Amino acid sequence: MKLKTSRSKKLWAYSLKHLAGGVNSPVRAFNAVGGTPLFIRSAKGSRLSDVDGNSYLDYVLSWGVMIHGHADPDIQAALSAALSKGTSYGAPTEAEAVLAEMIKRALPSIEKLRFVSSGTEAVMSAIRLARGYTGRDKIVKFTGCYHGHADSLLVKAGSGAATFGSPSSPGVPAQFARNTVSLEYNDTNGFLNFMKRRGGEVACVIVEPIAANMGLVLPAPGFLAALRKACTRGGALLLFDEVITGFRVGFGGAQGLYRIKPDLTTLGKIIGGGLPVGAYGGREEIMRHLSPAGRVYQAGTLSGNPLAMAAGCAALKKLSRPGFYKKLEASGRAMEEGLRLIIRKGGLPLTLNRAGSLFTLFFSKGPLKDWTGASACDTKRYAKYFWAMAERGVYLPPSQFETCFISAAHSAADIRGTLKAADQALRTI
Numbered sequence: 495m496k497l498k499t500s501r502s503k504k505l506w507a508y509s510l511k512h513l514a515g516g517v518n519s520p521v522r523a524f525n526a527v528g529g530t531p532l533f534i535r536s537a538k539g540s541r542l543s544d545v546d547g548n549s550y551l552d553y554v555l556s557w558g559v560m561i562h563g564h565a566d567p568d569i570q571a572a573l574s575a576a577l578s579k580g581t582s583y584g585a586p587t588e589a590e591a592v593l594a595e596m597i598k599r600a601l602p603s604i605e606k607l608r609f610v611s612s613g614t615e616a617v618m619s620a621i622r623l624a625r626g627y628t629g630r631d632k633i634v635k636f637t638g639c640y641h642g643h644a645d646s647l648l649v650k651a652g653s654g655a656a657t658f659g660s661p662s663s664p665g666v667p668a669q670f671a672r673n674t675v676s677l678e679y680n681d682t683n684g685f686l687n688f689m690k691r692r693g694g695e696v697a698c699v700i701v702e703p704i705a706a707n708m709g710l711v712l713p714a715p716g717f718l719a720a721l722r723k724a725c726t727r728g729g730a731l732l733l734f735d736e737v738i739t740g741f742r743v744g745f746g747g748a749q750g751l752y753r754i755k756p757d758l759t760t761l762g763k764i765i766g767g768g769l770p771v772g773a774y775g776g777r778e779e780i781m782r783h784l785s786p787a788g789r790v791y792q793a794g795t796l797s798g799n800p801l802a803m804a805a806g807c808a809a810l811k812k813l814s815r816p817g818f819y820k821k822l823e824a825s826g827r828a829m830e831e832g833l834r835l836i837i838r839k840g841g842l843p844l845t846l847n848r849a850g851s852l853f854t855l856f857f858s859k860g861p862l863k864d865w866t867g868a869s870a871c872d873t874k875r876y877a878k879y880f881w882a883m884a885e886r887g888v889y890l891p892p893s894q895f896e897t898c899f900i901s902a903a904h905s906a907a908d909i910r911g912t913l914k915a916a917d918q919a920l921r922t923i
């Protein structure tokens with residue numbers, strides 16, 4: 495049945511008058527799936543409600559932030575208590591150090607950290623720190639990985655496999671892009687060959703240890719270990735961008751899961767409990783180069799904001815409870831088993847990748863292990879699937895190149911209902 499979207503349509507026309515592109519982040523404009531973006535009125539637990547009164551099981555969860563589900567009572571209570579004391583001081587507070595200590599306990603590779611206000615700000619600052627610490631300019635990233643919109647990272651792969659990049663956005667100076675090379679994710683040999691030739695110029699290698707921005711793509715066996723070894727050997731820093739995987743795939747993040755110790759880590763999303771937070775951290779002997787202790791400059795008016803710190807502390811406290819990730823894994827497994835059954839029964843070329851409570855159904859035969867594969871997906875059919883699921887009360891990421899997230903608030907009945915909707919939706923597209 496067609497969705498009622500008259501109020502979303504009205505608000506879309508209104509937003510287009512005042513906001514650039516009608517949105518505050520491009521993916522929300524639904525360009526990849528067409529139609530009118532759904533305007534959300536409220537959210538609770540595993541559900542979103544839009545302004546036309548439609549209710550959805552939410553698998554975007556604010557792009558992975560809401561691991562406890564929406565409007566979690568403990569996080570709300572922590573926020574109200576903080577709110578009664580004001581909202582921002584621009585001065586040190588106890589909560590900043592408390593949250594930092596909680597993060598350090600979970601991620602022992604982090605000896606010191608700095609809070610900022612977004613994942614982009616965390617990555618941008620970590621790159622500057624890596625360059626300041628090593629005295630080198632070049633950085634290595636992997637095609638299909640997204641690390642926020644800092645200039646050095648809006649770079650597409652060079653024409654030759656391992657040539658330095660060119661801007662992937664107007665406004666990024668070519669000379670910035672020429673300091674970034676974008677290699678194929680999971681191409682261990684290609685990476686090692688590059689590092690053999692140019693590793694001495696590289697300040698840092700930045701990677702999503704589990705890639706979640708081309709759809710979900712897992713690291714091939716040995717890939718992350720090869721990055722670690724080559725960085726150690728060549729004097730480059732290994733930067734794990736765990737903005738998505740941090741506290742998502744386990745309390746110790748992907749670095750805990752794969753037992754790889756990066757030199758620097760970036761975090762975001764979950765650690766803010768729904769408020770704007772990013773963080774970057776690593777070995778003390780690197781972090782001491784950061785102002786005011788060192789000379790690498792970085793600052794921020796709302797860094798360590800008291801409300802965000804209170805929400806982050808409450809979110810992480812709940813994550814550290816025994817059995818939290820076991821329950822999330824059970825939900826992820828149930829979703830995977832159900833979708834694999836549907837894939838076997840149906841005739842469509844589909845591939846499912848899953849890591850814990852992260853999963854992506856690719857409209858492609860697969861296997862899906864890099865951007866070359868992901869970019870060949872049938873995005874038109876994905877768009878039809880997106881709307882067929884929305885009409886059945888399931889809100890998926892409005893792009894094939896994003897990842898679905900499950901929260902602790904998703905019940906077994908929610909998962910079953912989602913699988914029923916998927917089974918029906920896939921027969922209609």
Ligand code: KE4
Nearest residue numbers: 519557612613614640641642735737738762
């Ligand atoms: P933010 O600046 O959006 O807080 O974080 C940037 C970022 C950094 N690193 C990784 C691995 C990320 O996934 C992100 C942002 N993720 C996207 C979703 N894939 C945010 C959604 C959006 O851009 O609106």
